[in-house]
Amino acid sequence: MAKNPSRQRNSARGMTAVSMLFFFAGFLLLALKRWEWQCFLLAAVVPALIFAGNEILPHLFPSDRLLLCLTNFLCALGVLILYRISPERGLTQALNYGVGVGGMVLSAQLVRHVRSWKLLTLLMMAGSMALLALPLLIGKEQNGAKNWIWIGGHSLQPSEIVKLALLLCMSYLLSRRKALLSILFGGACLAMLMLQKDLGTALLYYGLCLAMLFAATGSLLLVGAGLAGGAGAAVLGYKMFKHVKDRLAVWQDPWKYANDAGYQIVYSFIAIANGGLWGTGLGLGNASSTIPEAYNDFIFPVILNEFGLIFGVIVVLMYLFIVIRAVMIARRSNTLFHALLAVGCAALITLQAFVIIAGNIKLIPLTGVTLPFISYGGTSMLSSLCMIGFLQGIASRNRASVAEDRALAMQGGDAP
């Protein structure tokens, strides 16, 4: 990005124009079909938000525009699809999106300006443990897992917030060569999640810890041990929890359980087949009414149903570009902490997208995690956008240090 900023600006501008047009047309179509004023409003507001996010935000603080364009597109896509599934959820998600952008800006500033992470890390470690204990104490069980708490009528999933803390703590501990402590902390988080029976999130935490350990140490031995431990935990989980066994049985032959446990995945298949290459068209499919969890775990099949497989490939490629961008930012950063943080964000976003989409198409057994940026949910949206915020913060630091080097070199000072 330092090489040719003007070219990046041009391609970002092109993307902004395309996404604005796409969402204007999308919401207008829904509005004409349903004749709801909120939808007309969204047809104006969402493109405006995309313009603001892609074109105005980068002027307020230095950031990676391509990354912004991609995330804004995915978030807006989530709002569009959710509005199509249920207007109420769509409007809530638009609000979540707004709050998430605020979180993104804040976390970018956090990464830019905080110099010492030592105290923060300690606080976060203690806080995470407390937060993860909450659902066990006051939570209630849903879909076999006990991972939600209710505060004043609002549901909250602590593991989504702790995810960010884990990311920051792991980055800090590993950058200080405290691998053992980081493993212990990661293990403790995992154990808490296992107790909550939130196996999807446990899988994500596990993958994240493994990826970061590998990035920091490069030790295949450590990763091998981690994999062996994971396999052991998986076997233990299989023996301990009945719903793990059920999930595996459904994975092997969902059609056999088409009327109960395999219901969603079977209808997900049918939705994909009905969509074909080009989709049934926005608002014309029926996946949103046949799949009960269409707004959450199974939002991707709804996208495939109405927009088609080719669009689905484009969405996956967008995640791919986000990851590539994140790794580029990681490789350019000049402190170990920031590099690890960036690569951790990349790993977490990929793993999360992979685990749920692969579950939807029966590549792996289904575990309920949200599709980053798209699935319904305030906490999930916030944590995903905060990760983008971290990346933006690191990117702007990188750029600042490049500019500094350049200025020093011009003054004739000795550049490092």
Next chain:
Amino acid sequence: MKKLRKNMLRLAFVLCGLLLLLIAYGAYTVSVNGNRWYSSPKNSYARSKRQNVIPGRILDRSGTVLADSDAEGARLYPEDESLRRATVHAVGSSAFNMKSSAEYFCSAYLYGARVSFPERLSAALRGEKLQGDDVKLTIDGPLSVYAASLFPTGKKGAVTVMNYKTGEVLCMLSFPAFDPRDTSAAPAGSSTNRCTQTLTAPGSTFKIVTAAAAMKNLADWQGRTYLCTGVLQAGDREITDAGTDRTAGKLTQHGSVTMKEAFAQSCNNTFAQIALSVGDQALRRAAEDFGFNDAFLFRDLVVEDSRYPTENRTEYEIAMTGIGQSALGASPLHMCMIAGGIANGGQMMEPWMIREADSASGSRRAAFSAQAYRRALNAQQAKVLKEYMRAVVTGGTGSRAAIPGKAVCGKTGTAELDDPKNPGGTIVNAWFVGFLDETDAPYCLAVMVENAENGGGTVAAPIAKQIFSWLLNNGISP
């Protein structure tokens, strides 16, 4: 930092690999399973779309119409009742969800899901119903009618004829059949296609597989002779041969035989011995080479997965598996594919039933062609087994299938099953699987008559002979 950058790059490759794997697997699974998903009876979307579509016609391989539709979209069937009945399991009926039928599996074509956007638009502008695509099958109408006329009246069973070089299914009959014009008179269970959906013990036709296992695993299989004393003690039970009556003190003994002689005479004693000496693992591997325990994902046929039993493997059960009993389950279509694999030099072809789909205006929507399924054994082993199967017809249990001057090969089978109506009693299913070893008539078949009065050599082999003669005299339209 330099090392870190390298690690990060490696990690990035893994992460990108995961996402690309999603795309690759997604493309794979949709291309293999998409049609199955679409045709599912649970697909209410597809069903609701049908209201505005005039379904396309279903044609046999020479273009004879097997199913048409009127201006309202209701199905019309041909005048000839015997043709209707002989093709009903291949064509299907809108009254039943008949897996493997064209009506079920080609619904995406027949009901217009593959119609392009411009065509939809023009139909909508003209205010007409959408016209679904015509589907042309590999089925041969006249052959089906003839083969159906040979089947013993009142019996249940199945007849499958395939081209073993291409895998095209030429005839797929299941009895009892019904008339699609009058589905209310359909006998109970007649919508089941016994060719593809019924798994049952293949009896002695499975000895093809046992013989293949021997060739693959016993170094001295060619020189070895077996002694058939009429009774074989396997574990705590005895295995005897056809015609044995212990109470009358009557034993069928083949004496000292080679594997080829035992195969031609269908000697249970020998093949039970072979199963025990190759062992359960090796026999199972050989069966899996022929497609047992595989998840059949054929392009346009839904075939029940054949099973080689994995539980309760006592010595007696292993020995019984060697002669096609135990808990073995195979469909007649699969046994037909196995015979075809031997005929085709060990290469089994994927069975298929849809040749092409054409739009109402006559433009080609899709065309299909032959695909290999799997290699069951090498060409040398297949050649030997072909000789074995020839010996069955020239001087063994299948002599009633012989046609002078033509190389008919085959294997008979008489599978014993528990009688569902009479607990403790047994019934027999008569089998014949075989093929014509003629370059210009590469056809294989499987005939299965349930609850037959006699064995496969007596009941099923003559039917096979007549079908083969018909094929040699009339040929199949290209």
